[in-house]
Amino acid sequence: MNTSHPRPAASCDDLQARFALTRAATESICAPLAVDDYQTQSMTETSPPKWHLAHVTWFFETFLLREYLPSYRVFDPRYAFLFNSYYQTLGDMQPRARRGDLSRPTVDEILIYRRHVDEAMSSLLASAPPRQAEEFRARTVLGLHHEEQHQELLLMDIKHNFSINPLRPAYREDLPAPVTVPAAPGWLDCAGGEVAVGHAGGGFCFDNELPRHRVLLPAHRLAAWLVTNREYLAFIGDDGYRRPEFWLSDGWSAVQARGWQCPLYWERVGREWWQFSLGGLRPLAPDEPVCHVSYYEADAYARWRGKRLPSEFELEAKLAGEPVAGNFLDSGLLHPRGGEPWFGDLWQWTASPYVCYPGFRPLPGSIGEYNGKFMCNQYVLRGGSCATPAGHARATYRNFFYPHDRWQFAGIRLAEDA
Numbered sequence: 001m002n003t004s005h006p007r008p009a010a011s012c013d014d015l016q017a018r019f020a021l022t023r024a025a026t027e028s029i030c031a032p033l034a035v036d037d038y039q040t041q042s043m044t045e046t047s048p049p050k051w052h053l054a055h056v057t058w059f060f061e062t063f064l065l066r067e068y069l070p071s072y073r074v075f076d077p078r079y080a081f082l083f084n085s086y087y088q089t090l091g092d093m094q095p096r097a098r099r100g101d102l103s104r105p106t107v108d109e110i111l112i113y114r115r116h117v118d119e120a121m122s123s124l125l126a127s128a129p130p131r132q133a134e135e136f137r138a139r140t141v142l143g144l145h146h147e148e149q150h151q152e153l154l155l156m157d158i159k160h161n162f163s164i165n166p167l168r169p170a171y172r173e174d175l176p177a178p179v180t181v182p183a184a185p186g187w188l189d190c191a192g193g194e195v196a197v198g199h200a201g202g203g204f205c206f207d208n209e210l211p212r213h214r215v216l217l218p219a220h221r222l223a224a225w226l227v228t229n230r231e232y233l234a235f236i237g238d239d240g241y242r243r244p245e246f247w248l249s250d251g252w253s254a255v256q257a258r259g260w261q262c263p264l265y266w267e268r269v270g271r272e273w274w275q276f277s278l279g280g281l282r283p284l285a286p287d288e289p290v291c292h293v294s295y296y297e298a299d300a301y302a303r304w305r306g307k308r309l310p311s312e313f314e315l316e317a318k319l320a321g322e323p324v325a326g327n328f329l330d331s332g333l334l335h336p337r338g339g340e341p342w343f344g345d346l347w348q349w350t351a352s353p354y355v356c357y358p359g360f361r362p363l364p365g366s367i368g369e370y371n372g373k374f375m376c377n378q379y380v381l382r383g384g385s386c387a388t389p390a391g392h393a394r395a396t397y398r399n400f401f402y403p404h405d406r407w408q409f410a411g412i413r414l415a416e417d418a
Helices: 012-030 035-039 049-068 079-083 096-101 107-126 130-163 229-237 249-258 295-304 312-319
Strands: 187-190 193-197 213-217 220-223 266-269 272-277 280-283 347-353 379-382 399-401 415-417
Touching (some): 012 049, 012 130, 035 049, 049 079, 049 107, 049 130, 130 272, 187 312, 193 312, 220 312, 229 295, 295 347, 312 347, 312 379
Antiparallel strands (some): 187 220, 193 213, 220 415, 266 272, 272 280, 379 399
């Protein structure tokens, strides 16, 4: 057992209830879908909803049932190839870009697979292996947080899958249009100095949040609001996408190669800007936080404003003193509304590359591939979004994406040196 992994305090009874709720929540996200929607994969980065349903199930089967339940019968040995995501040490896998080719197994067969694994997990949770109880509980909690990550990924992928359909279908017709909370512009003065960062224990964290260590922050200022659509429209109106002086070299190359002229899901209808949402195509709300921008766009906007993006530790130091409350998945809006200055609404790009902390050690065995091998060429985001399960966010959480990625719920907070 890697001692850098936190020790969850949950009992098996607690885990049984949480397991059932988490698994049900994933399926409830898929409930509005038609059977045809489960198959769509709109780009390499997205996955079909039914693949998500199967992959999180494969995770429990592979890392818990096969390890801790001697009597367990694998549902279908072929699923190890179909639904392994990136665990190279466990064998070959369906290429990520071709997950949408898997018309079989059917959605019904995957739901039967879920029931099979759920029943076995229920038996296992009812009698945790006493000689490995601590490791078993830690791995179970990791599996639950992994499924929560896929709940957000499901909504991201469904949104992109629907966005490429010329009919512009809504994921849910009954989603209310958020009542926008206007931003309260202002700046927070932060003295800087030596601060402790990383998870301090007392609950779950991913291995990439460890070990806790100290960093020296310069005096700085953080914007008290997320950049709004109105503010970003001014950047577009000033030819921001056609002026290379604001862009990193790779960012400018991305603009040229991908034809970017505005954030993802924005489009002109007549003379007006509209935005595709999980509730369908809607007029762009000027005071909502700008959403679905890449790191390159966030950085270019900051340069245009004469500011910069915050470092991940500047944000963590502020988040650590704030309640973890805001517009999360549980709000039911599935869209940013503004007025959530620190947690929720949108993941916030930072200027920090995704690298390991000093003294980092991945988890042992195949499960060590979870985070560590991705610590290259990506950037850290903080704070959670309107698609993040409420109990999944914390100040030390390090989300990460490639700098060109835009389909995640990501926005912009500005910073500047004091």
